[in-house]
Structures are given as structure tokens and as C-alpha cells.
Amino acid sequence: MSHFPDPIFPRTISTFKSRGKQFEVFQREDIIRAYEESKYIDCRINAYPSYTSYKGIQRYPPNFIFADLDLSLLDSDQLLERALTSTLRIIRFRLNGFPTVIWTGNGYHIYQPMDSVILEQYSQFEAFENPSLKFLRFAEHYLTSGKSDPSHNPSFRSCMLRVPGSYNSKYSEGKNKVKIIQKWDGYRPPINLLLDSFHIYLLDQKTKEVKLKKRIEQKFGFKEGERHSLSWIETLLQTPVSDFRKNAIGLILAPYLINIRKMSYDEAFQMLQNWLDKCNELRSLDPNFSYKVKYSLNASIRKQQLPLKLTTLESKNKELYEMLVKKTQT
Numbered sequence: 001m002s003h004f005p006d007p008i009f010p011r012t013i014s015t016f017k018s019r020g021k022q023f024e025v026f027q028r029e030d031i032i033r034a035y036e037e038s039k040y041i042d043c044r045i046n047a048y049p050s051y052t053s054y055k056g057i058q059r060y061p062p063n064f065i066f067a068d069l070d071l072s073l074l075d076s077d078q079l080l081e082r083a084l085t086s087t088l089r090i091i092r093f094r095l096n097g098f099p100t101v102i103w104t105g106n107g108y109h110i111y112q113p114m115d116s117v118i119l120e121q122y123s124q125f126e127a128f129e130n131p132s133l134k135f136l137r138f139a140e141h142y143l144t145s146g147k148s149d150p151s152h153n154p155s156f157r158s159c160m161l162r163v164p165g166s167y168n169s170k171y172s173e174g175k176n177k178v179k180i181i182q183k184w185d186g187y188r189p190p191i192n193l194l195l196d197s198f199h200i201y202l203l204d205q206k207t208k209e210v211k212l213k214k215r216i217e218q219k220f221g222f223k224e225g226e227r228h229s230l231s232w233i234e235t236l237l238q239t240p241v242s243d244f245r246k247n248a249i250g251l252i253l254a255p256y257l258i259n260i261r262k263m264s265y266d267e268a269f270q271m272l273q274n275w276l277d278k279c280n281e282l283r284s285l286d287p288n289f290s291y292k293v294k295y296s297l298n299a300s301i302r303k304q305q306l307p308l309k310l311t312t313l314e315s316k317n318k319e320l321y322e323m324l325v326k327k328t329q330t
Contacts, residue, residue, distance in 0.1 A: 001028070003047070003100065003113050003184060005063060010050040014160060016041035016169055022160070024050055035166065043166035047111075047159040060156045062135040062191070063116035065099075067144050068152040070107040083147040084108050088182075090143050095189035101182035102161075105168035105175055107149075111161060115188040124195075128202050132156075138201050139194060150298035153265045212259060212304045219306055220260075229261065232310050235327045237271065240278035244317050246292055252313070254296035255305040268297055 001008065012022035013031055015038035025031050035043045047064040067087060074080045084101070091097040091112060099112035118132060125131040136154045162168065168176045216222055220230065233256045236248065249272060257268035272293050299305060314321040 002186070003064065003111060004049075005113075007049050011048075012046045012050060012157075014042070014044045016043075022046070022157075035163070040166045042169050043163040044160040045163060046157075047161055048156045059118045059120055060132055061116040061118045062132045062139070063114045063188070064159065065110075065112040065114060065136070065139045065143065066154050066159055066161065067110040067112075067140045068107065068149040069110070069144065069147060070149040070152075072106060074107075074147065080107060083144065084110075087144045087147070090145065094143065095193055096187070097189045098185035098187065099182070100180065100184040102164060103179040103181050104162055105171040105178065108181065109162060110144075111184065112143075113184065113188045114191050116191040124199060125202070128206070131198075131202065134202065135191075135194075135198055138198050142194070142197060142201070150294065150302075158266075208304060215304075215306060216260065219309065230256065230307070230310075232324045232328050233260075233307060235324050237275055239324070239327060240275070240282050241320065242279065242282040244320055245276065245279055247316070248320075249293060250296040250299070251316075252307045254293070255300045256307040258297060258300040259304060259306060265297055265301070269293060272297075 004011075009026050010024045012024055013034060014020050014022045015034055017034075017038035020042065023034075025034065031045065047066060048060050069080060069083050069087065071077070071080045074083055087110060088099070088101070091099055091110075095112070097112050099110050102109040102111065119125045119135060120130075120132060128134070133155060136156075136159070140148045140152070140154065162178045164178050164180045166178050168178060170176070233252060236252065241248065253272060253275070254268065257263045257271060258265075263271070273290070276293070308316070310321070310324075313324075
């Protein structure tokens with residue numbers, strides 16, 4: 001709790017008993033009671049309080065950096081340890097920080113409190129949408145040199161921290177206890193140590209967005225101010241298929257949802273999961289297929305990929321092409 005500045009409450013937590021659903025608590029006793037009732041399994045607490053208002057709008061200072069290093073994505077224990085060592089070295093060099101490091105059962109969570117401000121208050125960031133939220137994601141990627149879990153997209157409402165001494169239900173007994181590897185030293189580095197790099201990042205992102213818009217207009221013929229959607233892909237989202245699912249997600253659906261419809265990562269992930277659930281009713285897939293979804297969404301974000309054109313699909317999967325054309329026309 002010492003990681004959090006005032007106000008501490010109200011704040012959300014989640015447990016195995018709540019099936020991961022967040023609920024508000026208003027005092028420490030509420031937290032302890034809920035964790036006990038869940039037998040200390042999957043105990044999490046939000047790094048941010050439930051509500052902070054700035055000019056009547058819900059705003060937060062990004063005063064807690066959360067980075068996730070996942071063993072399953074780094075392929076080996078050795079690469080995981082290297083990523084941790086490198087991240088801690090960067091945090092020490094850039095911030096003079098000494099964060100808490102937690103073992104989660106399959107990787108490390110790094111928790112670095114900051115001395116921060118609401119970035120929306122500053123003219124330097126007026127031209128950018130939600131700079132405080134974007135800072136959370138920038139900082140994780142920047143301080144881990146891009147080694148953090150690409151599916152981890154922290155936000156103020158979903159920055160859920162595992163609690164030391166609790167148990168991670170994903171892993172077998174003996175390997176699932178959440179442990180402190182390194183304790184935070186109590187120093188909160190000032191956010192201005194990262195703001196120049198963050199501003200450069202935002203400018204770069206804005207340039208990429210302009211280029212992406214031009215590519216979309218050239219490829220699909222959209223006009224200025226027109227709502228960006230493609231009827232045949234919308235039809236595909238409503239149509240379960242037994243084959244071509246990996247390619248459909250990687251080449252069509254993920255790029256479409258992220259870069260054409262401009263959905264958030266979480267919204268796009270849920271939509272693709274719903275589509276796969278319908279597809280699985282036709283033919284069941286590998287249960288780890290969600291990794292393909294995460295990979296495709298992050299590739300779409302990172303590389304600004306665009307979906308296939310309908311005419312290109314014809315050469316790759318004529319049967320699916322003909323089915324979608326027929327459904328779109330009816």
C-alpha cells in the first residue's frame with residue numbers, strides 16, 4: 001500500500017472468487033476480508049484509485065509504471081533474466097529508480113512509483129489525445145526496450161497488480177506463489193525525466209497516423225470525413241468459418257479492427273474472441289490460439305498493417321471470397 005499516494009480509497013480489487021471482476025473497496029479491512037474469502041488466489045489491486053477528477057473529467061497523473069516480462073514470450077529462463085537485468089539497468093540509468101520486482105509464476109512484474117502530474121494540464125501535450133494514458137504504455141515499452149508482454153496494455157482502470165503472498169491460479173502448486181524479488185526503495189522519480197522522450201514518441205506517432213490515413217484512403221478509396229468501414233469484413237465478423245482462421249485474423253480482421261475501425265486493443269481482442277467462439281462451434285481449434293490473436297493485434301498496432309483488399313482475398317481463398325461476396329450482396 002505504501003506504493004500508492006493519497007487518496008488510497010476507493011480503489012478496486014479482484015480475486016479468483018470474483019472471477020477476475022473488479023469491485024470497489026473502501027478500507028484495508030475490506031481488502032483482507034476479500035482475499036481471505038478467495039483463499040488468497042488471484043488477488044489483485046488497482047494501482048490507481050477509482051476516481052480522480054480534473055475540470056469535471058476523469059483524469060489521473062500517471063504516477064505508477066507497471067511493466068510485464070513474460071517467460072512464455074521470451075522463450076527461455078535465460079532470456080527472461082536478461083530482459084529483467086536490462087530493464088532494471090535502464091530504470092536505474094534513466095530514473096535513478098529501484099522498483100519492486102514480483103515473480104508471478106511465469107515471469108516478472110515491475111512496479112515503479114513516480115512523482116507525476118496530470119499531463120492533460122500542460123500545453124506541451126494539448127495537441128495529443130489522452131497523453132496520461134499513453135504515457136503508461138510508452139513507459140513500459142521504453143523502459144523494457146520493447147521486451148514487455150505486447151498484449152499488456154495498462155490503463156488507469158485495468159492496472160491490476162498481483163499481491164505478494166497470493167497464488168496465481170494459472171500455474172501448478174509449488175510454482176504459483178507470487179513472491180517479492182526486489183523491494184522498492186521508496187524513491188519516486190520525477191516524471192519530467194521521461195517527458196522529452198515521451199514528447200518525441202507522441203510526435204512520431206502523430207506522423208505515423210497521418211501516413212496511415214493516407215495509405216487507407218489510397219488503398220480503399222475512402223473520402224475525407226467518411227466513416228471507415230468495409231462491408232465484406234463486417235460480414236466476415238458475423239460469419240463463422242471452419243478454415244482460414246489464422247490468416248483471417250492476421251491478414252484481415254486484426255488490421256481492420258485496429259487501423260480502420262480504430263478500436264482499442266481490449267475491444268478488438270474481445271471481438272475476435274467472440275468470432276472464434278462462433279468458429280469453434282464448427283470445428284474446435286488449439287486452445288492456445290489466443291496467442292495468435294494477441295500477436296496479430298500487436299503486429300497491427302506496431303507495423304500499422306492494413307487488411308487485405310477483397311480482390312486479393314480472391315486469389316488466396318476463393319471459396320471464402322465467393323461466400324463473402326454472396327452474403328454482402330444479399
